[in-house]
Amino acid sequence: MPKKKIYDFSISATSLVIFQTCPMQWAYKYLFKPIIVKVPQRHMVLGNALHTLMQHYYHRWEELEWKKTWLIDSWEDCYKHHFLKAKLPISNSEIISGKEHLDWLHGALEKQGWLKPAFQVKDKSGIEYSFKFPYNGHTDFIVDIIGKIDLLQKNSVIDVIDWKSGSNQGNIIDDVASSTQLLIYSAALKKVLDINEENLYLVYIYLHEIRKFTVGNELFKLIVQQVNALLDAYAVQEYQCIKGKHCQYCDYKIICKAETSQRI
Numbered sequence: 461m462p463k464k465k466i467y468d469f470s471i472s473a474t475s476l477v478i479f480q481t482c483p484m485q486w487a488y489k490y491l492f493k494p495i496i497v498k499v500p501q502r503h504m505v506l507g508n509a510l511h512t513l514m515q516h517y518y519h520r521w522e523e524l525e526w527k528k529t530w531l532i533d534s535w536e537d538c539y540k541h542h543f544l545k546a547k548l549p550i551s552n553s554e555i556i557s558g559k560e561h562l563d564w565l566h567g568a569l570e571k572q573g574w575l576k577p578a579f580q581v582k583d584k585s586g587i588e589y590s591f592k593f594p595y596n597g598h599t600d601f602i603v604d605i606i607g608k609i610d611l612l613q614k615n616s617v618i619d620v621i622d623w624k625s626g627s628n629q630g631n632i633i634d635d636v637a638s639s640t641q642l643l644i645y646s647a648a649l650k651k652v653l654d655i656n657e658e659n660l661y662l663v664y665i666y667l668h669e670i671r672k673f674t675v676g677n678e679l680f681k682l683i684v685q686q687v688n689a690l691l692d693a694y695a696v697q698e699y700q701c702i703k704g705k706h707c708q709y710c711d712y713k714i715i716c717k718a719e720t721s722q723r724i
Contacts, residue, residue: 463602466694470604471595471687473641479690484701486690488712498711500546506554507625509542510665511610513562514623518587518611521577528566532559557666564668572670574621579614581653586612591648597684598691605687609645618658620645627666638662642673643683 469475469490479486488494516538517524517531524530535558543550569575578586589609596602611621622641642660649655660673693699707713 463596463598463600466601466603466691468694470592470606471690472606473644476644476683476686476690477640479693480686481704481706482702482710483690483693483699484716485706485710485712487699488716491694494712494715496711496715500548501709502548503625505542505546505548506539506558507623509539510558510625511623512542513538514610515588518577519585521575527575528563531566532562535559535562561665561668565663565665568663568668568670572619573615574611574613574619578612581612586614591652593648593651595687598688600695601691603687603691605644605647607641607644607648609648615659618649618655620649620658620660622662624662624664625666626664639673639679640683640686643675643679646675647680647683 475486475490478489513531513535516534517527521527536555539555539558540550566575578589580586581589586609589612590607591609592604592606594602595605609620610623611619613619613621620642622638622645624638642662646658646660649658660675662671662673663669664671701716707716710716
C-alpha cells in the first residue's frame with residue numbers, strides 16, 4: 461500500500477518539541493486549532509524583536525555607514541514597535557540591557573567573520589532561509605519538514621547561525637529544543653541544498669555565548685524516532701496530556717481537561 465501524504469500539518473523543530481513536551485498541546489495547536497485568546501509572553505516578543513532587528517541589519521548592511529551605531533540605536537524603536545503591537549508595557553531596563561548585549565554581539569560577529577551579509581543560497585538569500593523537504597521514514601505517512609534558518613554564512617564551510625534571546629544559563633548546550641532545531645537544519649542542508657559539511661552555531665545574545673554544535677548519527681536516529689512517534693499518535697488520533705510546569709504557559713490550559721491519554 462502506498463504511503464499517504466499528510467496535508468493537515470507539517471513538522472518543524474518547534475512543533476516536534478511541543479509534541480515531546482505534551483502531545484495534547486500539539487494536537488490543539490497544530491490539528492484542532494480551537495479559537496482562544498492568546499496572551500503574548502514577554503520573552504517571546506523580545507525574541508521576535510531581536511530577530512527582526514538582525515534580519516533588517518543584514519538586509520541593509522551595505523547602505524549602513526555606521527553599522528555598529530545603527531544596530532544599537534535601532535534597538536529602541538524595534539523593541540517599542542513589537543511591545544506596543546503586543547500591548548505589553550515598555551520596560552526601559554530591557555531597552556538599556558538590549559543595547560548592552562547588542563554591543564557585545566557586534567564585537568562577537570566581527571570576530572567570527574559574520575558581520576557582512578549572508579551569501580546567496582542558489583537563488584535565495586541566506587538571511588532567514590526557509591526550507592521544506594518531505595520525510596518518508598514512517599511506514600504509513602509522508603509529511604513535510606519545514607523551518608527557517610536565521611543566517612547562513614560562508615567561511616571555509618557553511619556556517620549555520622541561530623539567534624537565541626534566552627537568559628537561562630542552564631539552557632546552553634543541553635537545551636533539547638535547540639538540539640532538535642539544529643539537527644533539522646543540518647538535515648535540510650543535505651536534502652535541499654546538497655551541503656554535507658557545515659558548522660552549527662547558537663548565538664546566545666543575552667548570555668554572551670557562541671556555542672558550536674556537532675551532530676551525529678545517534679542524534680539523527682533520535683529525531684527519526686520522535687517524528688515517527690508523532691505520526692503514530694496521529695494515525696490513531698490518541699494524544700497524551702503530560703502535566704508539568706509548561707502547563708502554566710500553555711494557551712490551551714483552560715480547555716484542556718484530560719488527565720490521561722485521550723482520543724479526540
